[in-house]
Amino acid sequence: MIDNLNDFVSIQLVKNAKEALYIQLYNKLLKLIRERRLPPGTKLPSVRKLANCLSINAGTVVNAYRELEKNGFIFSSAGSGSYVSEHPLGVHSAVDYEVDTAKIYSTELLAPIKNTSAINMRSISLNPDIVSVSELKKVLIKILDRDQGRAFTYQESQGFFPLRESIAEYLKSNGIKTNAQNLQIISGAQQGIDIAARTLLNHGDYVFTETPTYPGAVAAFLARGAKIIDIPLEEDGIDLNLLESQLRKFHPKLIYVMPILQNPSGCSYSLKKRNRLLSLAHYYNTFILEDDYISELSYQTVPLSPLKSLDRDDRIIYIKSFSKIFMPGLRLAFLNMPECLSKKLLKVKYIADISTSGFTQRIFDLYLREGLWQKHVNDIRRIYNAQFDFAYNTAKQYLPAEVTWHNPHGGLSFWLKLPKRINAGELCSAAEKNNLLLTDGTGFYPHHTDTHHIRISFAALSLQQIETGMRILGKLLSTKDTPIK
Amino acid sequence: MIDNLNDFVSIQLVKNAKEALYIQLYNKLLKLIRERRLPPGTKLPSVRKLANCLSINAGTVVNAYRELEKNGFIFSSAGSGSYVSEHPLGVHSAVDYEVDTAKIYSTELLAPIKNTSAINMRSISLNPDIVSVSELKKVLIKILDRDQGRAFTYQESQGFFPLRESIAEYLKSNGIKTNAQNLQIISGAQQGIDIAARTLLNHGDYVFTETPTYPGAVAAFLARGAKIIDIPLEEDGIDLNLLESQLRKFHPKLIYVMPILQNPSGCSYSLKKRNRLLSLAHYYNTFILEDDYISELSYQTVPLSPLKSLDRDDRIIYIKSFSKIFMPGLRLAFLNMPECLSKKLLKVKYIADISTSGFTQRIFDLYLREGLWQKHVNDIRRIYNAQFDFAYNTAKQYLPAEVTWHNPHGGLSFWLKLPKRINAGELCSAAEKNNLLLTDGTGFYPHHTDTHHIRISFAALSLQQIETGMRILGKLLSTKDTPIK
Incomplete structure (x- = not known):
């Protein structure tokens, strides 16, 4: 660390060299900054002092300082001089913020x-230890024998078509009418939330969530620069009176809910609240992001159907993960998309990772078709x-x-x-x-x-x-x- | 479609009902809009005309119109009246833009x-047909027998530790010194580019690319709202004179390059250009995103080392995909991260999809360790x-x-x-x-x-x-x- 001006004397500049003096000075100062001999926050000598000390023109120092400042290594504070930056590598990033x-x-x-x-x-x-691998192993081997190297080729970005058909069929039993065209295969529910956030949210937009809610979703919304309004949960679902008064004020782009066995509260929405939530979304013209967290693990004799099954308005993005109660390591889930959003969601998925593993998709397709999932x-x-x-x-x-x-x-x-x-x-x-x-x-x-x-x-x-x-x-x-x- | 005012007479409102008159009117108009009987662009009757026609107060119509406008179903044009919106579902999204x-x-x-x-x-x-599946099948079965259900549990977000160790070892042979701590496993190169973009770029930031370049990268940069400055390629790499003059002007956050067998041009950087690119990045304080697209498929006797092997400055984010010349369907790649960025990149990866399939990672780790990759x-x-x-x-x-x-x-x-x-x-x-x-x-x-x-x-x-x-x-x-x- 350099304590006083005398140390700057060690800087050697070569007059009449190929490199201009100010560039030589720039590089010498940069070296001192990078080696932390001039740590963040250090005040640099004034232009006149450094010029005198090195017997060079004041203009040379001005040019070197200006260049360092333009490239983010130092900053100047009006009237008080120049200082070494806190983050000389310019790592103040989007995420930080x-x-x-x-x-x-x-x-x-x-x-x-x-x-x-x-x-x-x-x-x-x-x-x-309770997940049986033997059935899956049989399926894996069947896929490898059936598809050979093709099991590992690039996959259509929207997802393996036969799998989308199998899922559309499976959804019928949950009261959801859809088709392969409106399904997007994704690598887990978190990716679905992130993709929906990137599709619908711009900086400053409002998102409503339940509170408590899943922090991974909140992180995805904040990463888009969105503002979160959290609405308390009651035993039978979100507080709809508060929801409505907030809807009137904030006009969110998205309401994120887990209507069945919510994470973390475990509560499920009453039929009355489901219907009212849908009419409010209709009235206030906003989308619903339904995260079907774990509905299969209802221990009631008649399990609840997803909110999506009541969505006559096509305004619910429905996310369902197959990994949660199966094999999280597979990273497999899907989005059931409103028709008006499907093109945009598909584009964002493509930018995010082109496609979900085709191998995994083939395995799971067969697993579904052979009734092993059920x-x-x-x-x-x-x-x-x-x-x-x-x-x-x-x-x-x-x-x-x-x-x-x-x-x-x-x-x-x-x-x-x-x-x-x-x-x-x-x-x-x-x-x-x-x-x-x-x-x-x-x-x-x-x-x-x-x-x-x-x-x-x-x-x-x-x-x-x-x-x-x-x-x-x-x-x-x-x-x-x-x-x- | 409603052609003239007379059709509005069909709207029936119930006085003294539980719902306020303006809300009844709102819902009736909304229904007409949604059924496209009032298609986008339709001019609504003036407040006075509609009030007369329905024998209600002008204030009721004003309130209903205001509510429709607030929720994005109609818009008003000063002096000319109110119109049905083009995108009544508010689907003007981030991506569109x-x-x-x-x-x-x-x-x-x-x-x-x-x-x-x-x-x-x-x-x-x-x-x-030329990718041999038999070796991979053996590895798969070994993993299933060895790890059982654990092969499918959640995976540490940064990646399966033994795989990161194997990769660090593998990189040594390419002249890159790193360790498991600075590696992040990702689901393919596209995800790596997207994660880097989300970590470093804010709206309005500049990114430099080669031209021609990989369009998936450009899409990821544009999705962050970044501006692209493209620098032409010459036979021995990017035009460095132009690069420098643009660096002086634009101060980009990132330079995206493929220094070996570039996609699509096939050109590779000379050693001179590699070194100069690195000193320019140093001087102008920017990061380099190196996409090692397909360096293994060099048919020279002495293949070129990645730019990362020359990176004494720790300012290169190095992306390498294992899927390109192996099995794209696996979706497996990694980032070698500068230390100062690793926490941020890890966070973005977590938000994007929590982790890459642990099953795939275990398979590939064994594949590497058994020398099958080589x-x-x-x-x-x-x-x-x-x-x-x-x-x-x-x-x-x-x-x-x-x-x-x-x-x-x-x-x-x-x-x-x-x-x-x-x-x-x-x-x-x-x-x-x-x-x-x-x-x-x-x-x-x-x-x-x-x-x-x-x-x-x-x-x-x-x-x-x-x-x-x-x-x-x-x-x-x-x-x-x-x-x-």
């Missing part, structure tokens, strides 16, 4: 969990219904009565409301020290307005682990001397 | 090629070297001398310069009628400034098809009575 405000809470994916011996109530991925869903539903009942009963047994939750009719997790004296983040830290991983619910609130919810999941646990986890949690919630405020 | 100017030319992926019996000199995908590359290089020589000789034999091209030292295609009297688009149409598919080069120029180049590829053809194709092309280029101007 827009997304840093959104904490992405799914840390389990950004970095692997270190404490692997802990009881993991954070993961909502199925226990890999069989898998039935198996998983049976297994997790038992897990759910067990988790519910142990929660009732071990958790203090002041902790409340809405009883969902399906899914892989509970959404617990803590008493006001307990902060969710602190509880999660304390739990981790006790070998129990929980999800702090704060990140599910787009503006982090609630710090008293946690999500606990039993997706990846054995019954014994569920019981141990609930016991530890119950103890932490009841003890007075943990670091919980 | 920014990307419609970029024609995406890879139509083979947006829609399947209809004429499958044609000789396809458009496709640059390997002939699927074996595959050697096989493919040998096969395509022969194809290349054959294609080169038949081109010399059949194409008229007025058609010229730079002789690349590798790759899967030639970039032909047509005489001025021949328009590339018209030639391609004429060829298609003669059962030959060519790629119109116009789309490779970001501003479509050149209409006299075509790309012909021999990637998917047999030797016999190459010869037939060249013969047809030669005939079309020589005939005077084809519709070629």
